Amino acid sequence: MIDPRVKLKNPIIAAILAYLVPGLGHLYQGRNVKAAIYFFCIMGIFTWGCSLGEAKAVYLRWDSAQGQPKTRTAGFIAQAGIGMVAIPAYVQFNRYVSQFEKENSNQTSGAVLETIDADFTGMFHHKGTGEHGPVTGRITGQRVVGQYGYGHEFTGSFVGKTPEGRDVKATLNGSTNAGSLKLGPIVTGLDDVTLTELTLKRQTPHYSGSERRFYARIVDEESRIQDLGVLEGTIPRSSTNHVLAPLSDEAMQHLHGRLGKYYELALVYTWIAGLLNVLAIWDALQGPAYGYGDEKHDEPEAEKKDAAPTAPAAA
């Protein structure tokens, strides 16, 4: 029975609020100290966990490849105790699945998949002039469905500068079927790639996340066929397309390799935070489990004091 001194207001609303943000349900009920305890303790270890895992410890993934079940569901069930994270992660998972289906459905050749107008950072290699090196600039173009509905093709252009300030202009063309186009998905996911080659060259790790890999051929401007070289690097991916989105196997391996046990700690912290919020939700719904707290029978010290005077008399 709930102690009448505990005012739960509308417990259903309080439980929903507590699920969305730890402590919010208790704030609604006017139980401010508890709201502070739940918020700072649960969100504290959760954000610490996210920080240890470089914000890549929380995501939902449900897929199977080559008959092998590959799921990330058990861990996510624990993390899903915090609604403000679980709901966006679920949305990101569905966005990735719908994007994947859209890109792999039987579409008419030439159908536009996306228009790219983005900053580029990477390397260029020009066979004709023998030039190669780092370059930054802007890529514009369109990614379309390939011939006969298979694969993707990209046509566009690049305008940029080398670190020395020299202008670089190039016409770009590539096809995934020919291996001359490699472009990370719009939403990070299972087919994403990590930039191993670039990592080696630039000594800075790149993960599927805030950057998408871009690799296309530099072609002759007139014929658009003659292969003149390669432009390889990254274009940015918006935070709405990578935060809480499912990770690729390669990205996961890189994270494990680099963060080691700290990534495991990140998972444990976020799991425990999600599970602790279940206690907070239950408290918002049903009140404290043992009572208000001033009941004497729950206090072992009080029991000892009460029992102390009678003990010698019995002896």
Next chain:
Amino acid sequence: MTPVMTLLAVEGTTSWYLIPLAGAISLVYSASRFEMTDRVLRRAGRLFVTIVGFMLLVLAVLWGLSIAL
């Protein structure tokens, strides 16, 4: 410095990360049991000491077992 403290002082040890975790678990668990702030804090303190004490006990046992290795 005692051998156990030397073990805990090793760079990169993750044992220290368990202390705030134990503190958060103690506070949240106790808060879900009682309503009175005073009672919650006392219970949380006791639970925290129990958890950390148990972990230290396990650490000491493991250290003792590994002496001859």
